[in-house]
Amino acid sequence: MLDVAVVGGGPGGLFLARLLMLQKTARQVTVHERNAPDATFGFGVVFSDRTMSAFERADPATHRRIVEASVAWTDMELRQGGRSLRYGGYGFTAVSRKTLLAVLQEQAADAGVRLCFQDPAEALDLTARHDVVVAADGVNSATRRALSDRFGAVERPGAGKYVWFGTRAPFEVVTFPFVQTAFGAFAAHAYPYGEGLHTFIVETDETTWRAAGLETSTERAAAPGVSDTYAQELMEQVFAEQLQGHPLLVNNSKWANFLHVTNRSWSHRNLVLLGDAAHTAHFSVGSGTKMAMEDAIGLAGELAANTVGEPVESALARYEARRRPETERTQRWALPSMRWWETFGSRMDWDPDRFGFHFLTRTDAIGLAGLRRRHPERIAAAEEAYVHDAPRTAAPAPGGHALGTPLRLGAVLLRNRLVTVAADRAERQIRLCEAYSVAGSALVLADWRRPVGAGESDAWRAALERVSSDGSVLGVVLRAFDAAAADRAEAVGFPVVEVVLDDTGHPSDAEAAEQQLLERKFLGSLPAGAVLIAGLGCPASGAYESDLLVTRALGAAEAGASALHLRAPDGTAPAHVLEHADRIRTATALPVVLAAEDGWVMETPSGRAEGRHALLHTALVAGRIDAVSGRPLTGPGR
Numbered sequence: 156m157l158d159v160a161v162v163g164g165g166p167g168g169l170f171l172a173r174l175l176m177l178q179k180t181a182r183q184v185t186v187h188e189r190n191a192p193d194a195t196f197g198f199g200v201v202f203s204d205r206t207m208s209a210f211e212r213a214d215p216a217t218h219r220r221i222v223e224a225s226v227a228w229t230d231m232e233l234r235q236g237g238r239s240l241r242y243g244g245y246g247f248t249a250v251s252r253k254t255l256l257a258v259l260q261e262q263a264a265d266a267g268v269r270l271c272f273q274d275p276a277e278a279l280d281l282t283a284r285h286d287v288v289v290a291a292d293g294v295n296s297a298t299r300r301a302l303s304d305r306f307g308a309v310e311r312p313g314a315g316k317y318v319w320f321g322t323r324a325p326f327e328v329v330t331f332p333f334v335q336t337a338f339g340a341f342a343a344h345a346y347p348y349g350e351g352l353h354t355f356i357v358e359t360d361e362t363t364w365r366a367a368g369l370e371t372s373t374e375r376a377a378a379p380g381v382s383d384t385y386a387q388e389l390m391e392q393v394f395a396e397q398l399q400g401h402p403l404l405v406n407n408s409k410w411a412n413f414l415h416v417t418n419r420s421w422s423h424r425n426l427v428l429l430g431d432a433a434h435t436a437h438f439s440v441g442s443g444t445k446m447a448m449e450d451a452i453g454l455a456g457e458l459a460a461n462t463v464g465e466p467v468e469s470a471l472a473r474y475e476a477r478r479r480p481e482t483e484r485t486q487r488w489a490l491p492s493m494r495w496w497e498t499f500g501s502r503m504d505w506d507p508d509r510f511g512f513h514f515l516t517r518t519d520a521i522g523l524a525g526l527r528r529r530h531p532e533r534i535a536a537a538e539e540a541y542v543h544d545a546p547r548t549a550a551p552a553p554g555g556h557a558l559g560t561p562l563r564l565g566a567v568l569l570r571n572r573l574v575t576v577a578a579d580r581a582e583r584q585i586r587l588c589e590a591y592s593v594a595g596s597a598l599v600l601a602d603w604r605r606p607v608g609a610g611e612s613d614a615w616r617a618a619l620e621r622v623s624s625d626g627s628v629l630g631v632v633l634r635a636f637d638a639a640a641a642d643r644a645e646a647v648g649f650p651v652v653e654v655v656l657d658d659t660g661h662p663s664d665a666e667a668a669e670q671q672l673l674e675r676k677f678l679g680s681l682p683a684g685a686v687l688i689a690g691l692g693c694p695a696s697g698a699y700e701s702d703l704l705v706t707r708a709l710g711a712a713e714a715g716a717s718a719l720h721l722r723a724p725d726g727t728a729p730a731h732v733l734e735h736a737d738r739i740r741t742a743t744a745l746p747v748v749l750a751a752e753d754g755w756v757m758e759t760p761s762g763r764a765e766g767r768h769a770l771l772h773t774a775l776v777a778g779r780i781d782a783v784s785g786r787p788l789t790g791p792g793r
Contacts, residue, residue, distance in 0.1 A: 156182035157458065157467070160285040162278040162298065164188025164270065166200075167430035167447025168291035169259035174213060174455035176266040181458075185269040185285075187276035192260060196407040197252045198321040198355075199348025200444045201329075204246030213452045220258045225250040226347045233514060234332040234397070236507040242515065244529040247329060249348035255444070278426060287458065287467050288426045291447065294414050296432035306428065307419025311699075312412040313437070315497035316364045318386055320355040321404035324397065331514075332397045333503065339363025340500035341393050344439065355403060356438065357390050358496050364410065373410045382408040413437055413493060417486070421479075422471040429454060434482045436489035439496055440518065446482060453478045488518040491734055494699060498741045505778070506544060512537035513777040519730050523769040541776045556768075557775035562597070562782055564746060565686035565717035567650055569597035570626050572775065572782035574720075574748050578602040581611070585618045591786075592627035598782075600653055602632045603640050615647040632690070636677050645682045653720055654678060655690035656707060667703060671710045678714035688748070689716040691739070693723035698734035708739040718746040720784065725752050729770050737779040746781035749774070 159181045161168040168186055175181040202210075202221075211218040227248045233240045264270055278290045278298040290298035299308050322345070329346040340363060344356040364370065372385035382405035391403050416435040421428045430447025457474040461467065495517040502510055511533065515526060527534050538557070545560040546568055562569045575596040577587040584601050591599045599622060601615075622629040630651030631644045644652055656674050681687060689711035694704055708719055719739055723732045732749060740747045751771065774780045 156180065157286040158182060158284075159184045159287045159289065159458075160276070160278075160281040161186045161289045161291055162276055162281070163289075163291035163293060163430075163432070164190070164192075164256075164260070164272065165291060165293060165430065165447065166255055166259055166444045167451050168289065169256070169263045169268075170214075170217070170448045171289060171291070171429065171451035171455055172268040173217065173259070173263040173266045174451060175458065176263075176268055177214065178455060178459045180455065183269065184267075185271060186263065187274045187281075188270070188272050189275040190272065192270070192272045193253070193257075195253050195256055197319055198352065198404075198406065199249045199346060200252050200255055200442055201346065201348075202248045202250075202445050203441065204248070206441075206445050206449065207248050209449060209452060213455075214262075217258065217262045220262070221250055221255065222248070224254045224258065224349060226349050228328045228347070230328040232328055232330045233507075233511050234330065235503070235510050236505075238507045240507060240511045240533060241328075242511070242530055242533060247346070249346055249354070251348050251350070251352065252444075254349065282424065282426050286425060287471075289429050289454070290426060290432050291429040292432055294416060294431040294435055294443065296428070298426070299416075299418065299428060299432050302423055302426075305423045306421070309417045311415045313415060313493050313497060315358055315360055315412070315493070316369070316410045317356055317358045317413060317496075318383065318390075318408055318410045319406070320357065320387065320390065320408050321406065322353050322355045322398060322401050323351050323404075324353060324355075324399050324401035326353050330397075332394060333499065333510075334393050334397075335503050336363075336367075336393055338367040340503050341390070342496070342499055343394060343397065345397070352404075355394075357386075357394075358499075360497060360500055363500065369410055376409045380407050382406070383410065386410060415486075415490065415493070421475045422468070425467050425471075427454065427471045427474070434486060436482075436485045437493035437496070439492045440489045440520075441485055446485065449481070450474075450478055488520050490697075490699060491737075492517050494738070501741055501744070502778075506540040508533070508536040508540040509544070509776070509778060513779070516773055516777045516779075523773045538776055541778075557772045558783060560775075562746065564598075564651070564688070567598075567628055567686045569628060569782070571595070571597040574598040574600065574782050574784040575786060576600045576602050576632060576784060581605070585614055588618060588629055589621055589625075592622040592625040592629070596627060598628050598630060598651060600630045600632045600651070600784075603644065604632060604634045604637075604655065612643065612647050615649075619648065619650075630686075630688075635674060638677075638680075641681055644685075650685055651688065652681060652685045653688035653690050654681070655720075655722070656692075656711070667706070671707060674707070675710050675714040678711060678716060681715075683715070686718070687714075687716045688718045688720050689714075690720045690722055693721055693727060693732050693735050697731070698738045704735060705739055705742045708743050708745075712743045712745055716745065718748060718781070719743065720748040720750065722750045729767055733770070733774055733779055736774070740779060740781075747779075748782040748784050749780045751783050751785040 161172050164186050172184040172186050175184050225248045229246055230243045278288050281288045326345045333342045341359045345353055347353050372383045376383040387403050387405055418433055421433045429450045431443040454474045457470040461470040546563045558572045562572045573596045575591040577584050579587050588599045588601050619629050631649045632653045633640045635654055635656050721736050736747045736749050771783050
C-alpha cells in the first residue's frame with residue numbers, strides 16, 4: 156500500500172485522497188492545503204449529467220451528498236437583441252463551491268485522509284518522503300512552474316476579460332444575457348446553485364474593459380481577497396434589467412484573463428499533476444472542477460491497478476495515456492468557445508436566431524442532425540433568418556441548402572454561394588468555365604496562375620458574355636506580383652479578380668512585415684473597377700497559435716479586398732480550416748470563401764447526415780463562412 160501526499164485541497168485533490176483510501180490503495184494519504192478549511196473563492200460549480208454519472212460509479216455516497224446539496228436543470232436561455240431564446244435538452248447540476256468543499260473534506264476525513272490546512276507544502280520537497288506526490292495546486296501551480304521544462308508546460312492567456320460574482324436575482328436555468336453599452340458589449344453566464352444563490356460571471360473584450368475604466372479599478376483591487384467594487388457597481392447598472400433590483404455579491408471578485416494550460420507530460424518520476432495544474436478548459440464548456448474530479452477517478456483507478464512490485468511511474472503513465480485524450484478533446488472544444496466569448500461583441504447587431512445558432516455551433520460537440528433533434532424550431536428559425544438576410548433575387552434559391560442563397564461581393568451579386576476555379580490548360584479553360592457556369596456555379600474563376608496567351612482577349616470577352624447569359628459571373632485568379640497577367644485581366648474586363656498571396660511559410664517578423672507591405676502595394680495597384688478577392692493559404696498551425704493569417708487578411712482588407720478566399724491543402728481537417736475562416740471573418744468583417752476538397756450540390760442536408768455537406772451548411776448559416784469553392788455536382792449531397 157502506498158504513502159501518498161496531495162498538494163492542494165481543492166475538489167480534485169480531496170476526491171482523489173478519499174478514493175485512494177476507500178480502494179485501500181494507500182495506507183496513508185495526506186492533503187496539504189495552504190488556506191483555511193472554510194476559505195474558498197468563487198460561487199457555484201457546474202457538472203454535466205455525464206460527469207455526475209461518473210461520480211456515482213466511483214463513489215455513490217459522495218455522489219448522493221452532492222446531489223442533495225445541488226440544483227439541476229436541463230435548459231439554457233440566451234437573451235440578445237430584445238429576445239429570449241430557450242434551448243432544451245441539456246443536463247446540468249450546480250452546487251456551491253463552498254458546500255462542495257465541505258462535503259469533500261468531510262468525506263475524505265471519514266475515509267481516514269489526513270487533512271493539513273494552512274500548510275503551504277512544496278510538492279518537490281515531499282517526493283523523497285512519499286511513494287506518490289500529487290500536485291493538485293491549481294491553474295497557477297507552483298509545482299508546474301518549478302518544473303516547467305520537465306513537464307513541457309505552456310501557458311497562454313486568453314484575450315478576453317472575465318470576473319466572477321454571485322447574486323440572489325432569480326435565474327431558473329443557465330442564462331446568457333448580452334448587453335450593449337456606450338463602452339462596448341458585456342455578457343454574463345448566470346445559473347442557480349442552491350439556497351437562492353446564483354453564479355454571475357461577466358465577460359467582455361479588453362477594448363470595452365479599458366473604455367469602461369476597469370483597468371484602473373482592477374489595479375486597485377490587486378491584493379489577495381480584495382474585490383473590485385467599482386466593477387461590482389458598474390455591472391449592477393449594466394445588467395440592471397437582468398438583476399431585477401438585486402445586488403451583485405463579491406468574493407475576491409476581480410477581472411482576469413483565462414489561462415489556457417497544456418503540458419507535454421503530466422508526471423516526473425513519482426510526482427504527477429492533476430486538474431488545472433495539468434490542463435485547463437474555459438468555463439464556458441466545463442469547469443476545471445469537473446475535469447479535476449474526473450482526473451481523480453482516473454488516477455485512483457490506475458494506482459489501484461498497479462501490481463505488487465510495479466513502479467508507480469507505470470501507473471502514472473497509464474493515467475496520463477487514458478485521461479489525456481478526454482482532456483484534449485475538452486480543450487479542443489473549449490478553445491474555440493473561449494474565442495467566441497472574446498469576440499461576441501462583433502456580432503451584437505446580428506439577428507438573434509443566427510446569433511444563437513453561431514453560439515450553439517461554436518464547438519463541434521454537436522452536429523447539425525443532433526441540433527435539429529434537440530432544437531428543431533430554433534434551427535429552422537436560424538435558417539429562415541439566414542435566407543432573409545441574404546440579398547434578394549428574382550429566382551428562388553433551389554434545394555434549400557445554404558449554398559443556394561444569393562451573395563453580394565462588393566458590386567457583384569452572385570445567384571448562389573458556390574464558387575469554382577477552372578484550372579486547366581489555357582486552350583480548355585474557356586470551355587471549362589462555361590461548363591461550370593451551366594452546372595450551377597455562381598462565380599467561375601479562370602486560373603491564370605500559369606502563363607496565358609496575350610492574344611486571347613477577344614475570346615475571353617465573348618466568354619464573359621456567355622457566362623453572364625447563364626446567370627453566372629466569370630472572374631480570374633492571378634499570382635501575386637504578376638503585373639503582366641493583371642494587365643491582361645484588366646484589358647478583358649473581368650468583374651472579379653482574385654490574387655493568391657504567396658505562402659510565406661515560417662518567416663521572421665521582419666520578413667513577414669516586408670512581405671505584407673509588398674502584398675498591400677500590389678493589391679492597391681489593381682484596377683478599382685473589379686471586385687478584389689485575396690487568396691490566402693490556411694496554416695498548418697491552430698487558428699489561435701499564430702496571428703500571421705489574421706495580419707495578412709487585415710492587410711488585404713486595407714488594400715481594398717472585398718472578400719477572402721481561404722485555401723487549404725487536400726486532407727486538411729474541415730474543423731481546422733473553419734476555425735481559421737471564422738477568425739479572419741471576425742477580424743475583417745469581409746465575406747470568406749472556403750475551399751473544399753469535394754464537389755457540392757445544394758440539397759438541404761437532412762436525416763442523420765453529419766458529413767462535410769452538413770458541416771458547410773452549418774458554417775454558412777452560422778456566418779463563419781459566406782461561400783464555398785469546389786466542383787458543382789449533379790448527384791445527391793453527402
